[in-house]
Amino acid sequence: MKTFTVITAAALCVTIIGIGDMMARPRPERVGLPASNIGIPWDDPCSHDDSLHIYDITHYDIHVDVDLASQLIYGDVSIRCYSTDNSLDEILLELKSLTVDTVEVDGIETVFDYHSDSLFVPLPAPLPEGDSVLVRVIYHGHPQHETWGGFWFQSQRAYTLGDGLYVYPPPYNHTWFPNWRHPADKSTADLWFTVPEDKVAASNGELIEIIENIPQQTVTYHWKQHEPISSYLYCVAVADYLILEDTYYDWIESYIYPSHQSQALVSLSNVHLMMDAYQDLFGSYPFQGKFGYAMTGGGDMEHAGLVAHVSSAVNGLHNFDWLLAHEMSHMWWGDMVTCGTWKDLWLNEGFATYCEALFHEHAYGEESYRNYVWNSLMSVYFNSYELFPIYDPVQLWTETVYEKGGCVMHMLRHVLGDSLFFTGWNEYGDRYRWDTAISEEFQEVMEEISSQDLDWFFDEWIYGPGYPRYNYSWHASPSGGDWEVFLWVDQIQTSGGPFTMPIDFAVISSVDTVIQTVWVDSDPFETSFISGLNEPVSLEFDYHNWVLETHIEIPSAVPEVSTVPLVYSLHPAYPNPFNSSTVIRYSVPNRCRIALSVFNVLGQKVVTLAEGSVSAGEHSVRWDGKDAFGNDVSSGLYLIGMNTPGYQQVNKVILLR
The missing domain is CATH 2.60.40.1730 (tricorn interacting facor f3 domain)
Known part of the structure; x- marks a missing residue:
């Protein structure tokens, strides 16, 4: 018999490391490969x-x-x-x-x-x-x-x-x-x-x-x-x-x-x-x-x-x-149960990408899990600029299949709760052990275990493109000894949707934080809820990042009749020129839809600051000198454009780094 060297390492399994060392990273399949060649249109002959x-x-x-x-x-x-x-x-x-x-x-x-x-x-x-x-x-x-x-x-x-x-x-x-x-x-x-x-x-x-x-x-x-x-x-x-x-x-x-x-x-x-x-x-x-x-x-x-x-x-x-x-x-998800067609590749790669986060949760705790989902799944997907569906993707080895697929599992866990989610996932593993499965079969198992119709979820996230982009505004008023929060949400994405999702809102007062889950199921969406005895001072959208989404708060007051402006107006930005950030104020005489965006001198959109329905009154939004994906833009002249039904205005602003 051939002999070979075996190393039994007493120190092999004892090192625990800092979380920050394992966050943002490239996909293994794409290490060292030219990005232009990664995703090419494919078929399954x-x-x-x-x-x-x-x-x-x-x-x-x-x-x-x-x-x-x-x-x-x-x-x-x-x-x-x-x-x-x-x-x-x-x-x-x-x-x-x-x-x-x-x-x-x-x-x-x-x-x-x-x-x-x-x-x-x-x-x-x-x-x-x-x-x-x-x-x-x-x-x-x-x-x-x-x-x-x-x-x-x-x-x-x-x-x-x-x-x-x-x-x-x-x-x-x-x-x-x-x-x-x-x-x-x-x-x-x-x-x-x-x-x-x-x-x-x-x-x-x-x-x-x-x-x-x-x-x-x-x-x-x-x-x-x-x-x-x-x-x-x-x-x-x-x-x-x-x-x-x-x-x-x-x-x-x-x-x-x-x-x-x-x-x-x-x-x-x-x-x-x-x-x-x-x-x-x-x-x-x-x-x-x-x-x-x-x-x-x-x-x-x-x-x-x-x-x-x-x-x-x-x-x-x-x-x-x-x-x-x-x-x-992958020994469980990809090898034991394998995707039945390459159109369903997310059942292998999306599952395994989510398991990266589950390892963090198991080894290092809930905060590590949440940080990993945000830094290594959601942010990586956002920076890919991809908007095609997960199922039957136009490109296979992409952030849509891997990171967005992982985010789908993260969101499904939030929709169903831990007990139903993991029970359903394990039932799927048991049912298709040493076999293959397709997306419809995974959905059927999760519906059977949860006793819920999940067509809405899979239609949005597996078979549909994109992700929700929300504008929201809110205010709070006293209500019989409590405080009532009034909430408006608009979806402004141009691909996919409208999306129905449970959104966790953190109502923050000087005394406590109250979590309220709201099913945002229409566009536009309006609701109100009682937040408690303490006056809210801020509202955090999608607390703990359970949903693959981006959002912008549109500051909104409930003005007295006498303070409602008579005309539309885009006010000069202040300060201007600016370094770190500038505030753009605008006025609308009635509730209307608005788009407020930053453009460069070539007319290319840099970022949308506000989009959707706003109430009558004076509003303001801050621009921090970043583009839509959080990257710093270079110094120079930029144009602030306000567009409402029947009114447009453009102002100039100068960014100095």
């Missing part, structure tokens, strides 16, 4: 070819010899296929740019047709529904990769990444073994990898045996994937690995480069906290065998039981804990 796929693959026996010196692979793969239709007379497999040497059907060599990355294997006779056939493919060649996915040779090492960023559909495992790439085709597997004797071959599932091939100076690793998974989740990573064992969970082991041993002891020392969180939330780790990370030249990728973890993230710091947590959570 596999779904169009489903009529050709009238069989079910249940098991692979995968034998691959990895020749690091020549950068070639030699494969021998047997595939157990069950017919799902009495007309099945041909097996179609996908295999990219390799040389097919021999094909057998039930042990008998047969002719085949291999072109355009498709391998057509005729059957001797139509296979009745429910019967099976064993297809064996022997092949070799230099496997392909794209910017992200495929099979990579690097510096006497090799690894695979199951998804491609620039191929559609994204699975790219057909670059090293024949399979059917649709995520709905799940299977088990035995995997044998033969590598040079000084290397380790890590793969999915449980390590069954290590066989020394003494004359050839090679070693064969036999891994067994017990649970059915989608083909893009199979993997191999070959290197001169050391194996790092976790001291809290002896079945967590990570494969690290010898040069990164000291860094790994730190960077991986919080992995047990992540496993604690997800097992508490979602039940026991679902796979037999190990869980771990394998250092690779690129990554990250949630291969079942063995995450490909980019080596640059093993840096002796904790600034990639979010990435470790994200990929670990």
